[in-house]
Amino acid sequence: NAGVMQNPRHLVRRRGQEARLRCSPMKGHSHVYWYRQLPEEGLKFMVYLQKENIIDESGMPKERFSAEFPKEGPSILRIQQVVRGDSAAYFCASSTGEETEAFFGQGTRLTVV
């Protein structure tokens, strides 16, 4: 049973480009969470999704950021017109349901140059 899969592991983008981060949850998990971690800081909640629904996006910036979790395929976190401040590690986690343990993917390290 594969764990949470994220790709790419490392992503370099120039300022103004778009970044697409992918997350495939563990088999049987229908809840996906995205977190951002800046260097030397803790994890910050961004968005919580279930299949085809955004449940809570209160942690996601209103501009340039969007997330989806389609019926088929991975969850996508999309960052448009990236800026240097977007450089961070982005972690995806999945769980079977509410109040259960979430398991993390290996993360995508985004560097904006």
Added chain:
Amino acid sequence: QKEVEQNSGPLSVPEGAIASLNCTYSDRGSQSFFWYRQYSGKSPELIMSIYSNGDKEDGRFTAQLNKASQYVSLLIRDSQPSDSATYLCAVNPSYTGGFKTIFGAGTRLFVKA
């Protein structure tokens, strides 16, 4: 008041000693509590979950929960250098419906050989 508070450390203990990591949380109705370990440059790894008051033991790890005091701790017995990592306390507050895990900033632990 932060929703989940941890002492950032670093906490330094000698090999073989007991390491005690502490966490307080603000939402009295929280029901689910987790400890994650994160090695530098890696993703968080779930090591313990606890839902009821009291102690829960798993190998060298013991999680302790006191809901009245809104306090959760992690004890690591016979600490090893390989335990050196950042330990993240995580809580599912009741006001989120229990689905949005809030993380503390983490406590850095160093185990000296």
